[in-house]
Amino acid sequence: MHFHNDPPLHPLRQLENVDKEFIDPLIKQAASKSAPGQSGHMWMVLKWAWEADADRIAELLSACLRAGHHPCQWKEAVVCVIPKPNWADYTLAKNFCPISLLECLGKLLEKVVAQLLYRDMAKHLLVPTVQFGGWNASSTLDMGLTLLHDTQSAQQAGLHTGLLLFDIQGFFDNVNHKQLVQILSNLGFTPEIVKWCCSFLRDCTVRLRFNGRTSDPFNFTVSTPQGSPVSPVLSTIYTSPLLHKMREWTNSSLAMYINDRAIFACGRSWTEVERALRDSYAACTEWITWAGLDIEPEKTELIFFMKQKERSLPPPYIHLQLPSHHTYYRITVTPMLRYPGFFFDSHLNWQYHIEVMCNRMRVSIKALQLLGNSV
Secondary structure: OOOOOOOOOOOOOOOOOOHHHHHHHHHOOOOOOOOOOOOOOOHHHHHHHHHHHHHHHHHHHHHHHHHOOOOHHHEEEEEEEEEEOOOOOOOOOOEEEEEEOOOHHHHHHHHHHHHHHHHHHHHHOOOOOOOOOOOOOOHHHHHHHHHHHHHHHHOOOOOEEEEEEOOOOHHHHOOOOHHHHHHHHOOOOOOHHHHHHHHOOOOOEEEEEEOEEOOOEEEEEOOOOOOOOHHHHHHHHOHHHHHHHHHHOOOOEEEEOEEEEEEEEEOOHHHHHHHHHHHHHHHHHHHHHHOOOEEHHHHHHEEOOOOOOOOOOOOOOEEEEEEEOEEEEEOOOOOEEEEOOEEOOOOOOOOHHHHHHHHHHHHHHHHHHHHHOOO
8 A cells, every 4th residue: 555655665675684693682681570471481481492502593583584474372462451550530441551461482583573673774764863762772862852952943043933742542553554564565674574574463362361360362453562572663664654754844843752743843923833733733644544543632732932031922722633523623732741751841941840850869769768778
């Protein structure tokens, strides 16, 4: 499936050699006591097996990758349903967090594929660098500092600025497999990796575990398994056409951290900023609707950044499209919002951010004091 705003096709590349030296650092980085999958085998057991016969395990994983096959035994996930903290209404399913537990040997193969995808992304610049969660040398700190730099630079140039945060409803649970595989092919990933992704996403089974009870297995066909090492990079690649589309914009930009999205806009007047935010948001919703996804209006936030002695005031709210209901919804401007790792206010005053960070530090010190008094 192609879309008129998809990036141009890339030439096919060769599969990188996957040997013992490639896999060794990946298995050593894994936490030894992480939760196991259906078999109950933890990473500690796999590390013992790796020390005993690393060549055989490496050959097994390499053969699976060359064949483009992910064994069915590694695709059965146990999903533990955990309530999200500090939510008032636990009768709503969205207030629970599903944690997917997979087989460790299968997760090791997924780590190998994720490493290959990340290397190709960085080497061939397949995903724009404004996707801060899709690069090994990028973090939320870079995302926050980039926003701060853009805001201060625009204000020094005499421009008004605004930021719109929005969220996709059930993003990881609604990734379309056929579209994802097509995007992988368009970006030139090796046929072996594309075939492996097809196998990985096909015929997956899930067992739900809640309050000590485990359900019978059932199939699911749409989503990227949460808890899988390869799911974040596949989701990053899935949204890459939207970031390529952003290059056509003027006076606005889109930044992402996996599935968190932020539109930054500037203009000579608040009217221009409002128009740029609405137009950019409309372009995003067009792609999101095409991808079979939907916006979650309750998580949309808006802030306008003002200078200390600002004469003109920004609008108190704006109206944004809601394509799924063929209507608009109103977003009220907030004086402060949380941006990944930062607390921004409308005047770029860092007092509240400093207070939050200091309180967190005090809590950590208090916890250490309590542990210091224990045996």
